[in-house]
Amino acid sequence: MTQAPAPAQALRISPVALRQKVAQQLDRHRNGDAYPVMVVRAEPAWPHDPTMLLPDGRRARIEPCVSPLAVWEHLVADRGDEVLVLLTDIPESVLHHGVRSRIFRERVHTVEPWDLAVDAFGAQLPDTTLERESWAGVALLDAMPTAGWPKLATAVLTRDVALRHLAAVRLGLDRRGEGPEALDVAALLRWSAQPGAVEAYGLLREEEQAGLSRWLVEQFGRPAKALFALTAAGRGQEALPLGLVCDALWSTDSADAVRAQGRVDQYFGSLNDDATVRGFAEATVQVVTSLLAAPEADVRRQGHAVLDRAEELLVQFNAAGTAGHSSILRTGFNQRVGVAARALLAGLHDAADTALERAVAHLAEHRLATAETERITRIRMAQRLVRWLGTDVAPPESVADGVDRQIAEWGWADLALNHVWAGEDAHPELQQAFRQIHDRAQARRRELDGAFARRLGAWATAGPGNDGGLLTVENILPRVVEPMVRADRPVLLVVLDGMSAAVAVQLAEELSQHWVEYDPLARAGEGRRRSVVAALPTLTAVSRTSLFAGALRSGNQEHEKKLFAEGRWGKGSRIFHKGPARGGAGEVFAGELAAAVAGPAPVVAVVINTVDESLAHGREGDEAGWQLDDIGFLRSLLDQARSSGRAIVVTSDHGHVLERGGQHVRAADAASARHRTGPGPAGVGEVELTGPRVVADGKRIIALWDPLLRYRPSKAGYHGGASLAEVTIPLLAFLLPNVAEPPAGWAPVETRRPEWWQADAPAAPPVAPVASAPVPKARRKAPAVTGDALFDVPEATTATAAAPAAGDGDLVAALLATELFEAQHGLTPRRVDRRKIEAAMRALVDAKGVLPAAVLAQRAGEVPARATGFVNALQRIFNVDNYPVLSLTDNARTVRLDLPLLREQFRLPGGSS
Numbered sequence: 001m002t003q004a005p006a007p008a009q010a011l012r013i014s015p016v017a018l019r020q021k022v023a024q025q026l027d028r029h030r031n032g033d034a035y036p037v038m039v040v041r042a043e044p045a046w047p048h049d050p051t052m053l054l055p056d057g058r059r060a061r062i063e064p065c066v067s068p069l070a071v072w073e074h075l076v077a078d079r080g081d082e083v084l085v086l087l088t089d090i091p092e093s094v095l096h097h098g099v100r101s102r103i104f105r106e107r108v109h110t111v112e113p114w115d116l117a118v119d120a121f122g123a124q125l126p127d128t129t130l131e132r133e134s135w136a137g138v139a140l141l142d143a144m145p146t147a148g149w150p151k152l153a154t155a156v157l158t159r160d161v162a163l164r165h166l167a168a169v170r171l172g173l174d175r176r177g178e179g180p181e182a183l184d185v186a187a188l189l190r191w192s193a194q195p196g197a198v199e200a201y202g203l204l205r206e207e208e209q210a211g212l213s214r215w216l217v218e219q220f221g222r223p224a225k226a227l228f229a230l231t232a233a234g235r236g237q238e239a240l241p242l243g244l245v246c247d248a249l250w251s252t253d254s255a256d257a258v259r260a261q262g263r264v265d266q267y268f269g270s271l272n273d274d275a276t277v278r279g280f281a282e283a284t285v286q287v288v289t290s291l292l293a294a295p296e297a298d299v300r301r302q303g304h305a306v307l308d309r310a311e312e313l314l315v316q317f318n319a320a321g322t323a324g325h326s327s328i329l330r331t332g333f334n335q336r337v338g339v340a341a342r343a344l345l346a347g348l349h350d351a352a353d354t355a356l357e358r359a360v361a362h363l364a365e366h367r368l369a370t371a372e373t374e375r376i377t378r379i380r381m382a383q384r385l386v387r388w389l390g391t392d393v394a395p396p397e398s399v400a401d402g403v404d405r406q407i408a409e410w411g412w413a414d415l416a417l418n419h420v421w422a423g424e425d426a427h428p429e430l431q432q433a434f435r436q437i438h439d440r441a442q443a444r445r446r447e448l449d450g451a452f453a454r455r456l457g458a459w460a461t462a463g464p465g466n467d468g469g470l471l472t473v474e475n476i477l478p479r480v481v482e483p484m485v486r487a488d489r490p491v492l493l494v495v496l497d498g499m500s501a502a503v504a505v506q507l508a509e510e511l512s513q514h515w516v517e518y519d520p521l522a523r524a525g526e527g528r529r530r531s532v533v534a535a536l537p538t539l540t541a542v543s544r545t546s547l548f549a550g551a552l553r554s555g556n557q558e559h560e561k562k563l564f565a566e567g568r569w570g571k572g573s574r575i576f577h578k579g580p581a582r583g584g585a586g587e588v589f590a591g592e593l594a595a596a597v598a599g600p601a602p603v604v605a606v607v608i609n610t611v612d613e614s615l616a617h618g619r620e621g622d623e624a625g626w627q628l629d630d631i632g633f634l635r636s637l638l639d640q641a642r643s644s645g646r647a648i649v650v651t652s653d654h655g656h657v658l659e660r661g662g663q664h665v666r667a668a669d670a671a672s673a674r675h676r677t678g679p680g681p682a683g684v685g686e687v688e689l690t691g692p693r694v695v696a697d698g699k700r701i702i703a704l705w706d707p708l709l710r711y712r713p714s715k716a717g718y719h720g721g722a723s724l725a726e727v728t729i730p731l732l733a734f735l736l737p738n739v740a741e742p743p744a745g746w747a748p749v750e751t752r753r754p755e756w757w758q759a760d761a762p763a764a765p766p767v768a769p770v771a772s773a774p775v776p777k778a779r780r781k782a783p784a785v786t787g788d789a790l791f792d793v794p795e796a797t798t799a800t801a802a803a804p805a806a807g808d809g810d811l812v813a814a815l816l817a818t819e820l821f822e823a824q825h826g827l828t829p830r831r832v833d834r835r836k837i838e839a840a841m842r843a844l845v846d847a848k849g850v851l852p853a854a855v856l857a858q859r860a861g862e863v864p865a866r867a868t869g870f871v872n873a874l875q876r877i878f879n880v881d882n883y884p885v886l887s888l889t890d891n892a893r894t895v896r897l898d899l900p901l902l903r904e905q906f907r908l909p910g911g912s913s
Contacts, residue, residue, distance in 0.1 A: 010041050010042050010043050010044075010088075010089035011042055011043065011111055011113070011138060011141075012042065012043045012045070012142070013040070013042040013043070013087070013111055013141065014141065014142055014144060015048050015049070015052065016144040016145070016146055016148060017111070017116055017120075017141040017142075017144055018040065018042070018052070018062065018085070018087075019052055019054065019055075019060075020116055020119065020120055020144075020148065021040060021109065021111060021116055022038060022040070022052075022054060022060055022083065022085055023054050023055050023056070024116070024119060025038065025104070025105075025109060026038075026054070026056075026058075026083070027056075029104075029105055031104065031105065033104075034058070034081075035058070035079075035081055035082055035083050035084070036083060036084075036103070036104040037074070037075060037083075037084040037085075037086065037102060037103050037104060038083065038084070038085050038086070038103065038104040038109060039071065039085075039086045039088060039095075039103050039104070039107075039108045039109065040085060040086070040087055040088075040108070040109050040110075040111065041088065041089065041090075041091075041092075041108050041109065041110045041111065042087045042088075042089070042111055043064075043087070043089060044064035044065055044066045044087050044088050044089055045064055045087075046062050046063070046064045046087060048062075050062055050063070051082070052085075054083065058082070058083055059081075059082045059083070060082060060083040060084070060085050061079075061082050061083070061084055061085065062085045062087065063084065063085070063086055063087070064086075064087045064088070065086045065087065065088040065090070066088070066089075067090070068090060068094060068095055068096065068099065070088075071086055071088060071090070071095065071099055072099055074086055075099065075102050075103070086103075088108070090108075091108070092107060092108040095108065111141070113137030113138045113140065113141050114126055114131065114137045116141055117136075117137050117140040117141060117144075117149075117157070117162070118157050120140070120144060120148050120149040121149045121150070121151065121152050121157050121161075121162070122151035122152050123152055123154060123155055123156060123157040124155040124156070125155070125156060125157070126156070126157045126158075126159075126162070127156050127157065127158045127159060129158075129159040130157060130158060130159040130162055130163075133159065133163070133211055133215075134207075135205070135207035135208050135210075135211045136159075136162060136163065136166065136208075136211060138205070138208075139166055139204075139205070139208040139211075139212070140162060140165075140166055143166055143169045143170060145169060145174065149165060150165070159215075163212070163215045164180045164183055165180050166212065167180075167183055167212060167215070167216060168180040168182075168183050170201065170204070170212060171183070171187065171188065171191040171197070172191060172194060172197060173187060173191075184220070185220045185221075185223045185224070185283050185287075186283070186286065186287045186290065188216065188220060188223070188224055188227065189223065189227065189239060189240060189243070189283060189284055189287045190287060190291075192227060192231075192236050192237060192239040192240065193237070193239070193240050193302065193306065197237075198231055198236035198237045199237070201231065201236075202231075213228045213231075216228070221279065222273075222275065222276040222278075222279030222280055222283075223279055223280045223283035223284075225271070225273075225276050225280075226239075226243075226268065226271065226276050226277060226279070226280035227239050227280065229268045229269050229270075229271040230242065230267060230268060230269075232269055233267060233268065233269040235267045238267075238309065238313075239284070240284050240287065240288055240306045240310075241306050241307075241309035241310035241312075241313055242264070242267060242284075242310075242313065243280055243281050243283070243284025243285070243287075243288075244281070244284055244285065244288060244306065244307070244310040244326070244328060244329055245264060245310050245313050245314055245317065245319070245323075246264060246277050246278070246280065246281035246284075247281035247282065247284065247285050247326065247327075247328065248314070248319070248322060248323035248325070248326040248329055248331075248332070249261050249264060249317075249319060249322060249323075250274065250277055250278050250281055251281075251325065252322060252325060254322055256318075256319060256321060256322045257319065257322040259318075259319075260317045260318065260319035260322060263317045263318075263319075264317060285327070285328050285367070288303055288306050288307070288328060288367075289328065289367045291303030291306065292304070292307075292367065292368065292370065292371045293370050293371070300371070303371075304371075307328075307329065307330055307368075310329055311329065311330060311331065314329075314331065327365070327366055327367055328366070328367040328368065330368065332366060333363075333366050333368040333369075333372070334427065336359070336362055336363040336366055337363060337375075337379075337427050337429075337430055338427065338429050338430075339359045339362070339363070340356075340359040340360055340362075340363045340379055340430070341427065341429035341430040341432070341433040342359075342429060342433075343355045343356040343358075343359035343360070344356060344379075344382050344383065344386060344430075344433040344434075344437060345432070345433050345436060347383075347386040347387075347390070348386060348389065348436060348437065348440060351386060351387065351389065351390020351391075352390070356383060356386060357383075360379060360380060360383050363376065363379065364376055364380075375424070377419060378419045378420060378422060378423075378424070378434070378624075379430070381415070381416040381417075381419035381420055382416070382419075382420050382433065382434055382437045384412075384416050384756060384757055385413065385416045385417065385420060385437050385438075385440075385441045386437060387756035387757075388413055388416075388441065388444075388754070388756045389437075389440055389441060389444065390756075391755075391756055393444065393448070395447070395448060395451035395452075396448065396451055396452050396455055397455075398455055398459070399452070399455050399456055399459040399470065399533060400469070400470045402448075402451075402452040402455060402456075402724055402728075403470075403531035403532070403533055403724070403727065403728040404531050406501050406531060406724045406725070406728040407501050407504075407529055407530070407531040407728060407730060408528075408529070408752070408754070409754045410445070410448065410501070410724060411500065411501025411502050411504065411505055411725075411728070411730075412502075412505055412753065412754050412757055413441060413445065414445070414500065414501065414502035414725055415502040415505050415506065415624075415625065416441070417438060417441055417442060417445070418502060418624040418625060418658065419624040419625065420434050420437055420438045420441075421434075421438055421624070421658075421660060422624045442660070442708075445707070445724075446706060446707065446708070448724065449705050449706065449707060449722075449723045449724055449725075450705060450706070452705070452722075452723070452724050452727075453687040453703075453705035453722045453723070454687070456687065456689065456705075456722055456727065457687050457688060457689055457690075459693075460536060460689045460690065460691045460693045460694055461690055461691040462691065470533060471521065471530060471531070471532045471533070471731065472532065472533045472535070472693075473532055473533065473534050473535050473543050473546050473547045473653065473729060474535065474546040474547065474549065474550055474551050474552050474553075475550075476532060476547055476649075476651060476731065477547065477548070477550045477567060477569060478550050478568075479521065480520045480521065480649060480731070480733070481493060481569060481603055481649065482568055482569065483743065483744070483745070484602075484603075484647060484743055485568070485569055485570040485573075485602045485603060487743055487744065488602075489647055489743050490600070490601070490602055490603075490604075490644070490645065490646045490647070491602065491603045491604070491646060491647050491648075491649055492597060492604050492606070492637070492638075492641040492646045492647070492648050492649070493603055493604070493605040493606070493649045493651070494605075494606050494608065494634065494637070494648065494649070494650045494651075495544065495547065495605065495606070495607045495608070495651060495652060495653060496608050496610070496611055496631065496634075496650060496651070496652050497540060497544065497607060497608065497609045497611060497612035497652065497653055498540075498609075498611040498612030498614075498615060498652060498653075498654065498655070498656050498719060499611050499650075499651075499652035499655070499729075499730060500611075500652075500655035500656050500725050500726075500728070500730075501531075501655065501725065501728050501730050502625075502725070503611060503625075503626045503730075504529075504650075504730030504732060506625050506626055506627065507626060507628065507631070507650070507732070508529070508730075508732050508751070509751075510627065510628045511628065511638070511648075511650075511732070511734055512734075512751070512852075512893070513890070513891070513893070514638075514642070515638075515642075515648065515734035515735065515736060515737070516734065516735055516736070516737050516739075516748055516852070516854045516864065516893075517529070517732065517733065517734055517748070517749040517751065517852075518733045518734065518735055518742060518746045518747060518748055518749060519733070519746065519747050519748075519749050520649070520731075520733045520743070520745065520746050521745065522745060522746060522747035523745050525747070526747065526750065526859075527746075527747035527748050527749040527750060527855065527858070528749060528750070528752075529730070529731070529732070529749055529751065530730075530731040531728050531729065531730065531731065532651065532728070532729035532730070532731050533727060533728070533729070534653065534654040534655070534726070534727050534728070534729050535552055535693065535695055536689050536693055536694045536695065536696075536701065536703070536722075536727075537671070537672065537674075537675040537689075537694070537695075537696065537701050537703060537720045537721075538654035538655070538674075538703075538719050538720050538721065538722075538726040538727055539654065539672060539675075539719065539720050540612065540653055540654070541554055541555065541556060542554050542695045542696075543653040543654045543729075544560065544607070544653035544654075545559055545560050545563070546695070547651075547653055548560040548561075548563055548564040548567075548575065548605070549563035549564070549567070550563075550567050550568075552692075552693065552695050553695070554695045557577045560575060560577075561575055561577075564605065569602060569603045570601070570602025570603055571602070572599075572600065572601040572602065573601050573602050573603035573604070573605070574596050574601055574603075574604055574605070575605045575606075575607070576590070576592075576593050576596070576604070576605070576606045576607065577607045578607060578608075578609050589633045589636060589637060593606065593637075594640055597637070597640045597641055597644055597646065598640065598643070598644050604646075606637060608631060608632045608633075608634060609632075610630070610631045610632045611626065611631065611652075611656070612656070612719075614716060614717070615656055615658075615715060615716050615717035615718060615719065616715050616716065617716065618715075618716040642736060645736070647733065647734070647735055647743070648732075648733065648734040648735075649731070649732070649733050649734075650730075650731075650732040650733075650734070651729060651730065651731050651732065652729045652730065653729065654719050654720075654726055654727075654729065655719065655725045655726045655727065655728055655729065656717045656718065656719045656725065656726060657674075657707040657717060657718055657719070657721065657723055657725050657726060658707075658716065658717040659710075659714055659715060659716055659717055659718070660707070660708065661708070662707070662708040662709060662710055662714075663708060663709055663710070664710060664711075664712075664713070664714070665685075665704075665709050665710065665711055666711075667711045670711035670712060671696075671701070671720075672711070672712070672718075672719075672720035673710045673711055673712040673715070673718040673719075673720060674703060674704045674710065674711065674718050674719060674720035674721030674722075674726065675701045675702065675703040675704065675711075675720045675721060675722075676701070676702050676711060677696060677697065677698075677700075677701055677702070678702070680702070681702075682702050684706075685704055685705060685706030685708075685709045686702050686703065686704055686705065686706075687702070687703055687705050687722050688700070688701075688702050689701050689702070689703055689722065703720065703721045703722040704721040704722065704723075705721060705722040705723050706723075707721075707723050707725065733746070737854070737864075737865070737867075737893070738865050739864070739865055741863065741865075742864060747858055748852060748854035748855040748857075748858050748864055749852075749855070750847065750851060750852060750855045751852070810909075811845055811903075811908060811909065812838055812841045812842050812845060814908050814909065815841065815902070815906055815908055816834065816837070816838060816841075818906050818907065818908070820880065820905070820906050820907075821877070821906065824876075824877045824878070824880065825837075825877055827876075828873060828876050828877060830873070832870075832873050832874070832877070833861075835861075836860040836861055836862060836870075837860075837874065837877070839859055839860045839861060840856055840859065840860040840870075840874060841897075843855075843856055843859040843860070844856065844895065844897040845897070845899070848899075849896055849897040849898065849899050850894065850895070850896055850897075851894070851895050852893060852894055852895070853867040853868060853871055853888065853892060853893055853894065853895050854867050854893075856870075856871065856895050857870050857871075868888070868892050871886065871888055871892075871895050874886055875887075875888075878902065878905075880905050883901060883905060884898060884901070885897065885898055885901050885902045885905055886898075
């Protein structure tokens with residue numbers, strides 16, 4: 001007699017799966033009873049809500065039944081309008097006929113995992129490869145989301161689709177708002193680092209763990225194989241830090257590293273596969289890099305926690321000394337910092353040594369560089385100061401020469417000094433390097449200040465009649481603003497009280513992202529950033545009043561309003577000082593100011609005291625420099641001016657020097673922290689200033705030129721003295737990029753950073769001229785351009801930044817003589833004037849391949865507002881086969897010429913043969 005097979009074990013069923021099963025049966029088999037009793041074979045346990053709302057609106061009540069008697073008791077009990085669902089593991093054959101006759105379809109409904117899973121996806125049947133994964137049907141029921149599995153458009157549920165959805169749920173992608181399409185190696189490794197994730201995976205049925213792991217390894221290869229080897233060995237939660245350790249140990253063959261590899265191998269159980277470990281290590285480096293660069297602070301903290309644990313594991317494996325080459329571990333970053341620090345010190349003695357350039361570049365390539373932006377910036381600033389110290393700097397020949405060079409070069413050095421002064425909190429060698437570089441650079445700045453003070457003393461005595469072309473603070477309104485008023489061009493004049501050249505460097509860089517900087521005094525010449533000489537003494541009461549009066553005066557806010565109103569600046573022009581400019585609750589700035597900027601007033605002048613006030617009270621934090629968002633409501637004010645079509649003029653009344661461990665000089669006649677009025681002669685670090693430019697009793701003061709001296713108690717910074725940083729006022733002027741006709745005499749500014757601010761590019765080797773011949777088209781892509789630290793022009797690759805080769809003086813002439821140029825020029829729909837093309841290309845070659853688009857247009861004789869269209873026309877000529885000889889970057893604000901690619905495409909001197 002053949003024995004009947006034992007019934008299959010009853011399954012644990014989830015609320016989602018049970019709801020689907022009940023709804024499926026009620027929909028397929030309508031027996032007339034709206035509220036039947038349905039018996040479902042499943043584990044007789046229900047720790048969930050005993051009631052459930054079905055898709056058709058009926059309510060179901062779920063009751064577990066461990067015996068036939070329990071089933072009978074529920075059948076005969078009174079019940080309301082609800083479907084009764086009984087869960088039991090009792091086989092149907094055990095139930096009495098009288099019991100079966102009272103239940104839905106007179107049978108016990110068995111949960112068929114594949115039937116429910118396929119139906120949940122809206123399909124009709126599973127493919128054969130999925131059916132072979134016998135564990136997957138139960139797993140898909142158990143893991144089904146509350147809203148059910150997504151409906152598919154196909155009749156067949158495939159293995160990869162089903163298991164990808166299952167894995168996404170088991171790895172918690174849905175809890176992070178991600179779908180199955182986000183499942184990749186990175187998601188898998190990030191999952192391992194989630195608290196409790198690996199432990200929860202270990203609570204799954206063994207069949208599901210094995211099957212899901214097998215599929216994930218099949219999909220994602222070696223990283224997944226190593227991860228699940230760690231998981232099997234109980235180390236899965238440390239996969240990311242272990243991967244970083246493996247990256248350090250498996251990329252070197254030192255004896256210590258090899259010994260440590262043997263210790264780490266134990267964590268992988270029986271894996272014993274170096275290729276898999278290397279693939280796993282590479283993947284973890286990519287994942288942790290993305291964590292460190294994430295915009296969310298909590299994700300970045302997770303990345304740093306992984307680094308911390310990796311360093312602990314290195315010590316545990318006795319391998320801390322083997323990770324100095326790591327491109328992601330802090331050990332490797334700190335070692336590169338040390339190399340850079342030693343190179344900085346060496347560069348002070350040999351500026352021509354290229355080891356410093358290599359060391360800083362190597363440090364910037366470390367994956368922690370993005371998380372250590374301020375630190376990298378300070379090292380770059382120190383590097384720039386080393387370059388500056390390696391150049392010959394002549395003292396200023398005149399006041400005009402001094403303030404011009406302060407704007408063009410020495411203000412950049414001041415900016416770098418501020419960053420280096422901010423210092424280093426952890427690395428002793430870097431601290432020493434910063435200290436020595438700062439002291440050397442500061443000593444040079446003091447020498448320049450001393451030489452300038454001597455010129456200033458003679459100039460002040462000579463008086464305003466000997467200014468020549470020099471712009472002084474009282475002439476800003478007559479020479480810059482008044483012509484705009486006469487031309488009916490509305491102006492927003494922003495006076496950043498105390499803004500120095502160093503502050504202007506950063507501010508202009510940021511403003512140029514949305515505006516085009518102009519030189520309002522260029523006339524017919526090339527545009528450059530202008531400097532202004534402050535009134536003496538360099539105090540707000542003197543210099544700012546002189547600015548608003550249009551003449552040398554002394555006063556306060558009330559005087560400034562009165563004198564400004566008496567000027568020739570147009571009817572309805574207004575000044576807003578600190579109090580009236582500030583808004584009330586819910587306002588960034590005063591509604592009256594907003595209305596004035598939006599209205600017809602010819603000139604709206606706004607004083608912002610943020611920089612000046614910081615000299616008295618200091619600033620929160622210790623980061624050097626000023627960003628646009630640091631300066632009061634300036635960003636919002638400029639946005640208002642943009643919508644009102646106003647030209648922008650940003651200037652100051654004086655600069656400032658910062659407290660850098662200076663000396664207190666006692667002086668009974670001190671009138672400010674930096675000048676005195678007594679009869680005594682000028683002493684060490686002082687200069688006597690006398691004459692019509694001095695707004696003081698007797699037209700005489702004695703001012704400190706040495707930035708390390710002060711007459712009054714210590715504050716964050718000072719002004720009133722005779723140093724370059726105090727006397728020099730920056731003048732910045734901006735127009736919107738789409739201005740059709742700039743004001744008469746205005747020209748776009750070509751912002752030339754000092755040569756030492758950026759690394760020198762290697763020159764291309766000289767080659768002999770080539771004969772005219774048919775030009776085959778080049779077949780290579782130009783390398784990408786990457787950005788540098790804050791306030792730099794993005795550093796071009798070698799191709800873009802290479803200095804012109806010998807014969808560049810004739811390069812443009814040779815270019816325009818080629819047959820390829822003639823052919824390309826002839827194919828353009830609207831012929832561009834050859835003279836404009838020649839002027840544009842010569843300007844780009846002279847500028848080493850990088851110019852603001854507005855400047856390029858101006859040099860070529862085009863209206864700056866048409867700059868983008870002009871460059872597009874040039875691109876149609878020179879970008880043969882779409883290779884980027886000419887490119888527009890920075891939201892079409894900057895034009896780049898790839899000189900090597902130009903030579904190669906047009907077979908010019910210096911190009912490939």
